[in-house]
Amino acid sequence: xxQVNTANAYVYGSTARKIAPVRPEWExxxxxxxxxxxxxxxxxxxxxxxxxxxxxxxxxxxxxxYIQLQSELTxxxxxxxxxxxxxxVLRDSNNDAYQRAVNSVDMEEIRxxxxxELGMVYAQEDQIVLYDAPNNDYMRQIAAxxx
Numbered sequence: 645x646x647q648v649n650t651a652n653a654y655v656y657g658s659t660a661r662k663i664a665p666v667r668p669e670w671e672x673x674x675x676x677x678x679x680x681x682x683x684x685x686x687x688x689x690x691x692x693x694x695x696x697x698x699x700x701x702x703x704x705x706x707x708x709x710y711i712q713l714q715s716e717l718t719x720x721x722x723x724x725x726x727x728x729x730x731x732x733v734l735r736d737s738n739n740d741a742y743q744r745a746v747n748s749v750d751m752e753e754i755r756x757x758x759x760x761e762l763g764m765v766y767a768q769e770d771q772i773v774l775y776d777a778p779n780n781d782y783m784r785q786i787a788a789x790x791x
Contacts, residue, residue: 758764
């Protein structure tokens with residue numbers, strides 16, 4: 645075991661004693677400040693925790709609303725598909741009814757009633773006025789045509 649005699653500064657033993665390195669004051673202060681920053685960073689302050697809670701709540705609100713809107717959109721899409729099917733069925737039914745109505749009309753009977761019972765006559769050649777429409781659409785007569 646080594647003993648240090650401070651009066652003679654003689655070291656007994658087979659090894660030299662270890663001298664603690666002397667650090668400058670600024671390095672000690674810097675190390676203390678760094679340790680303080682590490683401790684402060686390790687603890688969460690109230691403002692940061694509130695910010696995180698608010699951010700998580702906002703994200704949750706947005707996600708829940710997004711999921712609800714997606715669900716509503718899916719439901720509306722299903723409703724549209726069913727209504728389109730119903731429209732096609734109604735359109736087919738309407739076309740069938742129209743064809744039955746057109747096929748049930750006897751044009752010869754209509755001509756007979758018009759000529760014999762109502763006294764209608766066919767137009768003479770000089771009573772027919774031809775008109776060329778500028779487009780292939782329909783035209784409407786809004787006044788009497790004279791020639």
